[in-house]
Amino acid sequence: MVMEFSMTTDAYDLNKPIDERLEHFSSAGFTYIHWSEHWTSNMFYTEAYAGHVAQMAERCGIRIQNVHGVSRIDRDRPFTAHQWHELNANRIRFISWLGGDSIVVHLPLAHCDHLFDSERDQSEKLIELLLPEAQRFGVRLAIENIEARHCVRLFDHLFRIYPPEDLGFCFDSGHANVTGEMDILERYLDRLIMTHLHDNHGRADEHLLPGQGAINWKPIIQTLKKRPDLPCLNLEVVWPGTVPKEKWCGEAYHSIAQLWAENE
Numbered sequence: 001m002v003m004e005f006s007m008t009t010d011a012y013d014l015n016k017p018i019d020e021r022l023e024h025f026s027s028a029g030f031t032y033i034h035w036s037e038h039w040t041s042n043m044f045y046t047e048a049y050a051g052h053v054a055q056m057a058e059r060c061g062i063r064i065q066n067v068h069g070v071s072r073i074d075r076d077r078p079f080t081a082h083q084w085h086e087l088n089a090n091r092i093r094f095i096s097w098l099g100g101d102s103i104v105v106h107l108p109l110a111h112c113d114h115l116f117d118s119e120r121d122q123s124e125k126l127i128e129l130l131l132p133e134a135q136r137f138g139v140r141l142a143i144e145n146i147e148a149r150h151c152v153r154l155f156d157h158l159f160r161i162y163p164p165e166d167l168g169f170c171f172d173s174g175h176a177n178v179t180g181e182m183d184i185l186e187r188y189l190d191r192l193i194m195t196h197l198h199d200n201h202g203r204a205d206e207h208l209l210p211g212q213g214a215i216n217w218k219p220i221i222q223t224l225k226k227r228p229d230l231p232c233l234n235l236e237v238v239w240p241g242t243v244p245k246e247k248w249c250g251e252a253y254h255s256i257a258q259l260w261a262e263n264e
Contacts, residue, residue: 003260004232005253006032012239019056026060028249032232036068044090050097065231066194067095071106085129096137102193104170105141109148116150120157131166142193144170147178168193174200177215185223192227196236207238209255221263
């Protein structure tokens with residue numbers, strides 16, 4: 001089974017133009033990117049900017065399948081559902097202009113079990129706000145498991161309410177390792193749209209290359225191989241600053257390509 005691989009665009013140099021990163025990712029072997037710019041920003045994208053991004057990606061031989069939705073602008077500023085909706089509706093239009101088909105929905109949850117009822121209600125409200133825009137542009141929502149220990153309880157509820165064509169799943173391996181919910185991938189495999197694959201040691205969200213932390217990757221890869229319809233596997237790793245970026249991009253590609261090849 002042939003699989004292609006993707007890199008999130010916020011791996012490094014967020015304060016610089018993205019064209020150099022795209023060249024590095026392409027040279028390393030990645031054929032997709034997951035657009036993760038400005039996911040904690042109130043930046044609004046225009047169709048003209050999307051056209052510019054599409055031209056850069058085409059020059060590098062890179063495809064853009066999905067976008068990371070906005071979570072919070074600033075944890076110290078008041079959160080409003082209106083602001084969340086407006087920014088993520090913009091991201092839906094942006095990925096549609098680029099020819100992509102999905103947005104990662106990073107629900108703005110706390111990490112406290114005693115808030116489950118209010119967060120369940122808020123999550124429903126936010127999804128209801130966004131669904132009409134997603135349906136209009138043919139973009140699927142993919143909720144991401146985060147570092148909240150009631151993700152399974154919440155996702156079970158949401159997946160009972162919303163059909164697969166409206167609500168899918170983004171598997172974040174690092175978050176699952178921190179919360180101890182590694183079985184979440186198998187649980188929602190039929191809803192899986194994309195991945196945020198990265199490693200850690202189980203205590204913090206380190207965003208290491210696969211194999212650099214404590215995650216057991218064999219069962220993850222074997223489970224992912226049950227979904228041959230996935231267009232790509234995406235890494236959500238962060239450059240450590242200790243090696244040249246071009247070299248690190250090559251190491252990143254090799255880390256996931258080798259795991260895929262070795263684990264049947």
